[in-house]
Amino acid sequence: MVESFYLSTIGKVLKWAQSRSLWYISTGTGCCADEVLDAMGCRYDLERFGCLPQVDPRQSDLLIVCGMVSYKAAPHLKRLYDEMLSPKYVLAVGACANCGGPFSPEFSYSVVPGVDQVIPVDVYVPGCPPRPEAIMNGLIALQEKICGQECSRFEIE
Amino acid sequence: MDKNALVSRLNKIIPGGVLETRRFGRSENTSIWIEAQAVQKIAMALKMDTEMKLDWLENLSVVEFEKVFIVTYFLRSLITRHSLVIRASAVPVSPGSEFLFPSVRNIWPMGLPMEEEAEEMFGIVFSLNNETQFQVKVNRLPENWKGFPLRKDYVFPSQFEDITHSRSFNKSNQKKSSL
Numbered sequence: 001m002v003e004s005f006y007l008s009t010i011g012k013v014l015k016w017a018q019s020r021s022l023w024y025i026s027t028g029t030g031c032c033a034d035e036v037l038d039a040m041g042c043r044y045d046l047e048r049f050g051c052l053p054q055v056d057p058r059q060s061d062l063l064i065v066c067g068m069v070s071y072k073a074a075p076h077l078k079r080l081y082d083e084m085l086s087p088k089y090v091l092a093v094g095a096c097a098n099c100g101g102p103f104s105p106e107f108s109y110s111v112v113p114g115v116d117q118v119i120p121v122d123v124y125v126p127g128c129p130p131r132p133e134a135i136m137n138g139l140i141a142l143q144e145k146i147c148g149q150e151c152s153r154f155e156i157e
Numbered sequence: 158m159d160k161n162a163l164v165s166r167l168n169k170i171i172p173g174g175v176l177e178t179r180r181f182g183r184s185e186n187t188s189i190w191i192e193a194q195a196v197q198k199i200a201m202a203l204k205m206d207t208e209m210k211l212d213w214l215e216n217l218s219v220v221e222f223e224k225v226f227i228v229t230y231f232l233r234s235l236i237t238r239h240s241l242v243i244r245a246s247a248v249p250v251s252p253g254s255e256f257l258f259p260s261v262r263n264i265w266p267m268g269l270p271m272e273e274e275a276e277e278m279f280g281i282v283f284s285l286n287n288e289t290q291f292q293v294k295v296n297r298l299p300e301n302w303k304g305f306p307l308r309k310d311y312v313f314p315s316q317f318e319d320i321t322h323s324r325s326f327n328k329s330n331q332k333k334s335s336l
Contacts, residue, residue: 071299072299105313105323
C-alpha cells in the first residue's frame with residue numbers, strides 16, 4: 001500500500017516533470033517551420049512551456065514535424081524518430097504533415113499522405129500554416145496528454 | 158536585332174537547321190523552332206555570334222504535348238542584353254520508353270542541372286555523343302523509383318516501400334465528443 005502510494009506519487013511527479021521539459025527537435029521541411037520559429041521567438045516564447053530546441057535527437061523528447069514529407073525524406077525521418085530515447089512524442093504541425101494537405105495523393109506522386117504513415121503521431125495541429133497560438137495549443141494538449149488528463153478536443157460535425 | 162537576319166545567317170551555317178519562327182506564346186518574343194539533331198551546332202553558333210553573344214542559358218524546360226516532347230531553351234546575353242527562345246521537339250521510339258536528345262552542357266555549363274532534372278522527370282537522356290546503350294541516372298527521385306513522373310501517361314503509385322499512397326477518411330471510425 002505504502003509502496004504503491006509512493007510509486008503513483010513519483011509517477012505523477014515524473015509525468016509532470018516530463019511534460020514541463022519537452023525538449024524538441026524540429027524538422028523544417030515546409031513553411032510551417034517559419035511559424036514554429038515565430039512561436040520560439042520573443043513574442044510567443046515557447047520556452048515558458050519548458051520547450052528548448054535541441055540539435056541532437058538523443059537529447060530530445062519531442063519531434064516536431066512541420067511541413068510535407070517526401071518519399072525520399074521518409075526513411076530519414078523514421079531514423080530520426082528511432083534515434084530518440086523513450087519516452088518520445090511527435091507533434092505534426094500543419095495540413096501537409098497531418099494528411100498531405102495540398103500535396104494529397106490525388107495530386108502529388110512524391111509526398112507521403114500524412115506523417116502518421118511513417119511514425120506514430122501524438123498531437124495533430126491543423127492549419128495551413130497554423131498560427132503560433134495553435135502550435136502553443138497543441139503543445140499544451142500534449143502536456144495534458146502526458147499528464148493523463150482529458151485533452152481539449154474540437155470536432156466539426 | 159532583326160530576327161529574320163539571324164535566321165538567314167543560321168540557315169547559312171547549318172542548312173535546314175531552322176524550321177520556322179513563331180511568336181512565343183502571347184509574348185512579343187519570337188521563338189525559333191530548330192531541328193533536334195542541329196541543336197548543338199546552332200547553340201554553338203548562337204554563343205559565338207558576334208552580334209548576339211548568347212552566353213547564358215537562362216532556363217531549360219521540357220513539355221509533353223500530344224506525345225511529342227518539346228525542349229525549350231531560354232537564352233540571354235549578359236554582354237549585349239539580347240534574349241532568344243529556341244525550341245526543338247522529339248518523339249520517343251515507343252511510348253513510355255526513354256530516348257536520346259543532344260545535350261548543350263558543354264556549351265552552357267548551366268544546362269547540366271536542368272538537363273539532369275529533365276532526364277529524371279521525363280526520361281529524356283541528354284547526351285553529347287549518340288550512344289547506343291543509355292540509362293537514366295536517378296539523383297533527385299528516391300532509389301527504386303519506377304517511371305517518369307512528369308509524363309502524361311504516368312500512373313501514380315499505390316504504394317512505395319511500405320507506405321500506402323492513399324488516405325481514407327472513414328467517418329464511422331471517428332469518435333464523437335460533445336463540446
